[in-house]
Amino acid sequence: MLKSGELNTRLTWIGQGDGTPPSWTVLGSMWGKLVAPKSAGRESQASIYASGTTFISIRPRSGVLPGQLLKQGGDWFLIEDINGTPGELQLAARKLAGEPAQYIPKSGESYMVTAWLAQENILVGARSEPRQQIDLILPELVWPFARVGDQLSMRGRLYRIEGKVEGSDNGTTLRVMVS
Incomplete structure (x- = not known):
């Protein structure tokens, strides 16, 4: 009790x-x-x-x-x-658990989110450019989100969202591909 x-x-x-x-x-x-x-x-x-x-x-x-x-x-x-x-x-x-990041939509006001960027997840895009994946907490995001061209600012660096990772939306978190 x-x-x-x-x-x-x-x-x-x-x-x-x-x-x-x-x-x-x-x-x-x-x-x-x-x-x-x-x-x-x-x-x-x-x-x-x-x-x-x-x-x-x-x-x-x-x-x-x-x-x-x-x-x-x-x-x-x-x-x-x-x-x-x-x-x-x-x-x-x-x-x-992640770290503070600023979500910058193509249109509208930017806002703070919690993001996770694993250093080991570097991938190669269609033009041999490095791509990474960032996890976000869905309830913190303001609709519309995860659009190509939206940006995330974290660790003093700006990341451009290239799209959602297929099958990443589990109802709680979302994984986006960034360059």
């Missing part, structure tokens, strides 16, 4: 994305207790999904499902598994 003082983190509860353009419904808010993964023996992060599982304890409530999101400040968590015990729901969640 959870004690009130243990629930010290305010979380926004967000449903799975649906529709075109995609939208994510805020289902409510809740108090939780976050236990971050231990760093010993953890592999390095290979994508926007952080390595290791964050455990989140909340009071029991109906409708909490794997695939939904929790947001705390600038941090996003994807619920992967749920285990119920009397007086408590224990969620296993994967943190979506």
